[in-house]
Amino acid sequence: MAEFPSKVSTRTSSPAQGAGASVSALRPDLGFVRSSLGALMLLQLVLGLLVWALIADTPYHLYPAYGWVMFVAVFLWLVTIILFILYLFQLHMKLYMVPWPLVLMIFNISATVLYITAFIACSAAVDLTSLRGTRPYNQRAAASVLVTSRRPQLDCRRCVL
Numbered sequence: 001m002a003e004f005p006s007k008v009s010t011r012t013s014s015p016a017q018g019a020g021a022s023v024s025a026l027r028p029d030l031g032f033v034r035s036s037l038g039a040l041m042l043l044q045l046v047l048g049l050l051v052w053a054l055i056a057d058t059p060y061h062l063y064p065a066y067g068w069v070m071f072v073a074v075f076l077w078l079v080t081i082i083l084f085i086l087y088l089f090q091l092h093m094k095l096y097m098v099p100w101p102l103v104l105m106i107f108n109i110s111a112t113v114l115y116i117t118a119f120i121a122c123s124a125a126v127d128l129t130s131l132r133g134t135r136p137y138n139q140r141a142a143a144s145v146l147v148t149s150r151r152p153q154l155d156c157r158r159c160v161l
Helices: 015-024 032-033 036-058 064-088 099-129 135-143
Strands: none
Touching: 032 036, 032 064, 036 064, 036 135, 064 099, 099 135
């Protein structure tokens, strides 16, 4: 067997030094919250919470369309929270091998497509599942923010053949 080399350099550190360095790295970056990306993510968190809170307060489990809206709202809200925390604590800098601008672009494009499908499903199901003027109708209509209550309705008394 070969002998152990005579010139070995070792370095030791105490656990307290390593723990202190990692705790100080998790300070929030308040400049991110003031940036346009941070403000838009906060807005997305608030509006996402509002959508799924409005749908969750109704018997959404009885109608498949509202189940889809609930899934989209909660899933995208949770992913937004994760991305917000990553950027707030600058954890994306530690994961430098991930192309974060591309990840955010793909997330926002897919979120847009999913929110549009949820909007269409929610707005199509509002009149079918609720009586106009009742509390569930108002909540479901509010959840699909862009739904107008004055859609053209077919009135057979005015039909001309």
